[in-house]
Amino acid sequence: MATDDPRDDELALAEAPDTVVRADDREAEAKIPDDRIDDERMDEENTLKPEFVAAVRNALDAEDGEAVYDLVEPLHPADIADLLELFEREERHRLAASITDLMSSEVVAELNDYVRDDMMESLAPEAVASIAEQLETDDAVQLIEDLDSSDQRAILAELDAEDRIAIERALSYPEETAGRLMSRDFVAVPEHMTVGALIDYLREDGDLTDDFWEIFVVDHTHHPVGTCQLSWILRTPRDIPLSDVMKRDQTLIPVMLDQEEVALMFQKYGLISAAVVDEDDRLVGQMTVDDIVHIIAEEAGEDVMLLSGAGEGDINEPLRDAYKSRVRWLVANLGTALVASFIIAAFGAAIEELVALAVLMPIVASIGGNAGTQTMAVTVRAIAMNQLTRSNTGRILLREMKVAFLNGATIAVLVGLATGAIFTPTLGIVIAAAMIINVVTAGLAGVLVPVIFDRLRQDPAVASSVFVTMITDSMGFFAFLGLAVSAGLAG
Structure with a gap:
């Protein structure tokens, strides 16, 4: 309890441990x-x-x-x-x-x-x-x-x-996995211990880890039964049993859990530290928030690199490894690009007859590709964050289709009016219709391709971009050239 008697303050300072940093010490440090x-x-x-x-x-x-x-x-x-x-x-x-x-x-x-x-x-x-x-x-x-x-x-x-x-x-x-990443330096005590006994133990045992924020309470089989924050211990009378102070509800991390799932648990439950348990639910380690910060940064960077097909994307990666990780996806992309080339070749006569088709084709493919990339990025992130599950896949798919239709209609109006003014109104209508078809297809592919990879137990970020690009390019060319031929613009 606070008092106004200055003698109490002097007594408190006199009794303070040597490790306490006093105000004058802090001022001296600040002058460095x-x-x-x-x-x-x-x-x-x-x-x-x-x-x-x-x-x-x-x-x-x-x-x-x-x-x-x-x-x-x-x-x-x-x-x-x-x-x-x-x-x-x-x-x-x-x-x-x-x-x-x-x-x-x-x-x-x-x-x-x-x-x-x-x-x-x-x-x-x-x-x-x-x-x-x-x-x-x-x-x-x-x-x-x-x-x-x-x-x-x-x-x-x-x-x-x-x-x-x-x-x-x-x-x-x-x-x-949590077992590979966890720290084995933690403090665990039996539940029958009192607060006073715990404080004495923490002060006298020289083999304890230097940094900890939470005390894990275990039973006689070393199963975690609760946790105590240091702030609770410091503010509780010495004679109170730990069983009366500890928090019994705690988040336990299985030792084989993937690091990405561990990070999601920390984010979801606002954890600073958490116990890691083995297959028999015995306490074997702990994860702390500083470990999670590294995991989040690593996973975020990894997903971005995988989406682009750039491998790990580390600027310190050996030249040979960087080459091997990137060239394979470029070769795969070359193969998928041939599909779009075959479609263009099938409409070669129409393109020769109406050169405007060749001028406008890249616009349709480019807009579709960008729309697909946007949807794919949102989907991969939702999968990584456990926001997209089997329970809501249908709802998310419908939502992205609506967004794709609105985006496609907006771009279609702009491109259609410009094309109609420069070339012919009919060609403007054709490219507008092709734009809507391709952007909606891009939205569909942007959701379904990552979801299919995830269902097949493959990383949805690894190859989604290659297949989404193939689908949007192929559908864009096919829709635009096919509608142009059907409208009688070229034969």
Whole structure:
């Protein structure tokens, strides 16, 4: 209870733990000229200035290791990781050698996957093991999971038994599942414990993880029965049992659940952390919101790249991998484009007779393709967010068809009037009708193609664009040229 007696404030300060940051300490910290340091190296978008990167490169070229170290030392670990990613492979290795003691686990954890793998392969197993021991289990797994099996075994052999067992267990789970990504550093206590006993345990046990926001309460079989936030513990009398304070309703994450589904659960239920349970519902780890932020960013970027057929789309991806991931979809697109070419060839005589058809065909195909891409993007996102399910597919399909018809009618009026004024009214009517048909078809394909892929247990973002483009181009050409011939504009 608050009081107005200043002696109470003095007593409170005297009894406060040494870890409490007092006001005068905060003021002293605020006087450190970090802003000046940031201004020299970072721009207003919080990225490294080209001048600073050039200065580091010049120091490297001059083989002035001391200058390199002095330039890099004030940077935050995340900014050091960004700096490493800005250099080519050979320069990156020389930079890492110049700032060896700055290459902390925090820097390694922030590195791009391709850059990290490349740098780990260049280090001795004992050096990688030393870095892995400083990381949380989930970060250590990411550090070595993409390395060759021989390199993995060599690194694991250098770890102590406890860390090695934890990492091997994590690697036994499939990639992008909760079991692979979860942290095994959490606090779990029995339900019969009192608040006071819990506080004493948290203060006295030196082996507990440093960062946690939630206490998991388990029964004698290690099944989670509730959770307690630290704020509840701090504000509850010592003699109250945890069973009277804990929240019994909690969201449990199956160890084999896909990371995308985990992220959706965090978003839906507003979670900060959540328990991960194995097949027997025993507590084996936890997921925290900082992990989810990375998952959301990764999944969002992955879906965009897959929609475009650009593979992973990482600028640090090896040239050979980038080529292989992109060229296969271009070859597939070449095959689907032949379908549209055959349709055009079938109406070759009509096009020769009325050149205006050749002039206007690309407009019909282009508008249809854009409309299909819009609908496909909305559908893929809805599937990824669990907004489109078997229960509402029909309603969503009908909605998108209505939107497509309204869009098609609007574009049809504009194109039809312009075509009628430039060429003939009949041709204006023909292209308007073809436009409506193609845009509605695009809306239908934009929904059905991703849904069909999803029903077949395939990623709807992977190849939807190729097939939607084929359908819209083919239907656009067929509708426009077919209507033109039927209207007697060309024979």
